[in-house]
Amino acid sequence: LAFRAATPFVDVPAGVELTIEIYPYGADPPGDAAFTLEGAQFAAGETYTVIANGVLGEGFAANPDGEATDFNLYVIEGSTESADEGEVNFFIWHGSTDVPAVDIWVENGPVLVAGAAYTDYTDVITVDAASYVLQVGLEGSSESGEALFQFMADLSGADGLGAAVLASGFLTPEANNDGHGLALLVVLPDGNALVLDADNVPTSANGLADRPVTFRLEQNYPNPFNPTTQIEFSIPESAQVTLEVFNIQGQRVATLVDGSREAGNHSVRFDGSSLSSGVYLYRLHAGDIVQVRKMMLVK
Numbered sequence: 001l002a003f004r005a006a007t008p009f010v011d012v013p014a015g016v017e018l019t020i021e022i023y024p025y026g027a028d029p030p031g032d033a034a035f036t037l038e039g040a041q042f043a044a045g046e047t048y049t050v051i052a053n054g055v056l057g058e059g060f061a062a063n064p065d066g067e068a069t070d071f072n073l074y075v076i077e078g079s080t081e082s083a084d085e086g087e088v089n090f091f092i093w094h095g096s097t098d099v100p101a102v103d104i105w106v107e108n109g110p111v112l113v114a115g116a117a118y119t120d121y122t123d124v125i126t127v128d129a130a131s132y133v134l135q136v137g138l139e140g141s142s143e144s145g146e147a148l149f150q151f152m153a154d155l156s157g158a159d160g161l162g163a164a165v166l167a168s169g170f171l172t173p174e175a176n177n178d179g180h181g182l183a184l185l186v187v188l189p190d191g192n193a194l195v196l197d198a199d200n201v202p203t204s205a206n207g208l209a210d211r212p213v214t215f216r217l218e219q220n221y222p223n224p225f226n227p228t229t230q231i232e233f234s235i236p237e238s239a240q241v242t243l244e245v246f247n248i249q250g251q252r253v254a255t256l257v258d259g260s261r262e263a264g265n266h267s268v269r270f271d272g273s274s275l276s277s278g279v280y281l282y283r284l285h286a287g288d289i290v291q292v293r294k295m296m297l298v299k
Helices: none
Strands: 016-020 035-040 048-053 072-077 087-094 101-107 111-116 125-128 132-140 149-153 162-168 183-187 193-197 228-235 240-247 251-261 262-271 278-286 289-297
Touching: 035 072, 048 087, 048 162, 072 087, 087 111, 101 278, 149 193, 228 240, 228 278, 240 262, 251 262, 251 278
Parallel strands: 087 162
Antiparallel strands: 016 035, 048 072, 087 125, 101 111, 101 132, 132 149, 162 183, 183 193, 228 262, 240 251, 240 278, 278 289
């Protein structure tokens, strides 16, 4: 089962505790499972959607709302019932680990999601089996209609069916091991999945595209430099920030920032005119986060 793939619904025993194990492709179970969910129990005659979501390993950005992003299996009950002819039933799941709480609404239509954070999901929504433009913006943006992304969703092929609509991928792939970018995944009961890629929506609002979703210290540019260079950093929330430069012996040679800074992207100019050629370290300390990078002064 690949990323953004799904299975048809399967029958499992009802009323008993089950253990669900996930193995890497090609493994020969039983053995050491990559993930185990114990105590799963399903009621007779009910329909459930099981979503594998989250990240494994290092190199992934923290969730901007502080939600845990470890890999898990999420069980949703009664979420994909069949619909009447000419209609589609679906629910929406926020599964993008580095995306903050969002609103989702239909262009020139109703609000479908208001303030949904990571792993939140809606009740079942019923709409006509037609094409829609889904708008996505920061929490509260549905009131102003200032979307940051939009998705073209053709639900005409799901006439009479239930579907799961899953927010998938990363807002900033470069901060998440160059993973897949943000998309919506429409999954039908037979296991067919349609990926809807996001289109940027021009906006003057301070929104998702302009709001950093993680603490990040960028590589200075130019590098090597002589005698000045720019250092950029991003913080997703207001914090006490220090940005300092050290020589290779660990002696501080400059303090570039020392004080409170608002959430956003920041740029600082460093002048190394008084320093000798060599490798220097610059360190960002913001809240509980510390990041360090190297740069080279060549005269």
